Amino acid sequence: MAWKGGVAIATLKDIAKAAHVSAATVSRVLNADTSLAVSPDTRRRIFAAAEALNYTKHQRRTVPAASTIGLVQWYSEAAETNDLYYRAIRWGVETQLEADGFQIAHVFAKDALPSDTLAGLIAIGKYSPAQLANFKAQSKPLVIVDQDTLAQEISCVTTSFGDPVDKIIQHFLAAGHHRIGMIAGTEQTTDGVALSDARLAAFKQAMRRRATLDESLIYPGAFTIEGGYQTMTAVIEELGAALPHAFFVASDTMAIGAIKALQEHHIQVPEQVSIIGFNDLAVGRYISPSLSTVQVATQLMGMNAARLLKDQLDGLATAPERITLGSQLLLRDSSD
Numbered sequence: 001m002a003w004k005g006g007v008a009i010a011t012l013k014d015i016a017k018a019a020h021v022s023a024a025t026v027s028r029v030l031n032a033d034t035s036l037a038v039s040p041d042t043r044r045r046i047f048a049a050a051e052a053l054n055y056t057k058h059q060r061r062t063v064p065a066a067s068t069i070g071l072v073q074w075y076s077e078a079a080e081t082n083d084l085y086y087r088a089i090r091w092g093v094e095t096q097l098e099a100d101g102f103q104i105a106h107v108f109a110k111d112a113l114p115s116d117t118l119a120g121l122i123a124i125g126k127y128s129p130a131q132l133a134n135f136k137a138q139s140k141p142l143v144i145v146d147q148d149t150l151a152q153e154i155s156c157v158t159t160s161f162g163d164p165v166d167k168i169i170q171h172f173l174a175a176g177h178h179r180i181g182m183i184a185g186t187e188q189t190t191d192g193v194a195l196s197d198a199r200l201a202a203f204k205q206a207m208r209r210r211a212t213l214d215e216s217l218i219y220p221g222a223f224t225i226e227g228g229y230q231t232m233t234a235v236i237e238e239l240g241a242a243l244p245h246a247f248f249v250a251s252d253t254m255a256i257g258a259i260k261a262l263q264e265h266h267i268q269v270p271e272q273v274s275i276i277g278f279n280d281l282a283v284g285r286y287i288s289p290s291l292s293t294v295q296v297a298t299q300l301m302g303m304n305a306a307r308l309l310k311d312q313l314d315g316l317a318t319a320p321e322r323i324t325l326g327s328q329l330l331l332r333d334s335s336d
Helices: 013-020 023-030 040-052 084-099 129-137 161-175 199-207 225-243 254-262 297-315
Strands: 002-004 008-010 068-073 103-106 120-124 140-144 156-159 180-186 218-222 244-247 274-276 291-297 321-324 327-330
Touching: 013 023, 023 040, 023 199, 040 084, 068 084, 084 103, 084 120, 084 254, 084 297, 103 156, 120 297, 129 140, 140 297, 156 297, 161 180, 161 199, 161 274, 161 291, 161 327, 180 199, 180 225, 180 254, 199 218, 218 225, 225 254, 244 254, 254 274, 297 321
Parallel strands: 068 103, 068 120, 120 140, 140 156, 156 321, 180 218, 180 244, 244 274
Antiparallel strands: 002 008, 291 327
16 A cells, blocks of 8 residues: 555555456556456456555546536535445546546535536536536536436436345345335435435335335435444334344445444344345445345446537437446345
8 A cells, every 4th residue: 555644545556456457457447448358357356446445546637628527526525535336436437538538627516617617517426406407507518427317408327226126125025024124315415405215215116016015114314334323223222123124225335334233232134134235335245244235337327427428529419318227136145
């Protein structure tokens, strides 16, 4: 590890060692070298190692206006360092933009848009109607990542929720779990508008279809490890022996906190309570028990957003588009 200001900074050599490849291969993959032939598994290992080691590209350069894309993130720069999900999407955007010859201007929550110097905008995260209207008012090519904005006539890239959540419920029921709880994430836009979670809607729909929905077993919490920990602790204290034997948790970070709470109360996972998260963060593979989850193609979401924007800049996209990427249920040790 290199060190800067007392903080460990991962290098390409660190990633290469963790992924069992050369540093040159790591560099070419992270910089979207399309001439390099590597297997999907190798590419996944490199991105997972980079994520686990907290690798961050540092490229803030003064660039020509015509080739600069504004990359907007919906929270502060400090918060971005702790959000592995959105950081992985950002990597995908950066990788594809750099491969296509664009430069990047990073814009965080509450930063003013340098609109006169940008050729287009890619915004990662969730935004209120007022914020989306502000983006549109820039009159530039625009793509939103991780929010369905097609109804607002804005191109977007999202992931699927209904099918993987339905498979989670199928798995729990097949394992004999009929009282299924959910720890649902709560969040709001940076200007205070509450957001609805598509995972919660998919959970309710899947449970209603099977006449097994008990809304009293849905518990809201913050999309953080601490949020999952605090919510599960409260559920354990409230329900005691009546605790459901299975929980779908809306994110891996929350699920990690929930498992910690169960373990502190000497509740075995998955023997007494099965847990399945969502997002497939690399860290979930290394906790004990390893976390069952839904794999979301985060880097690919970002790369597709960059491609959509380039199509707009090239005049190939004449109407708003929505790309919805598939996701996959991955069963590990935290669910029986």
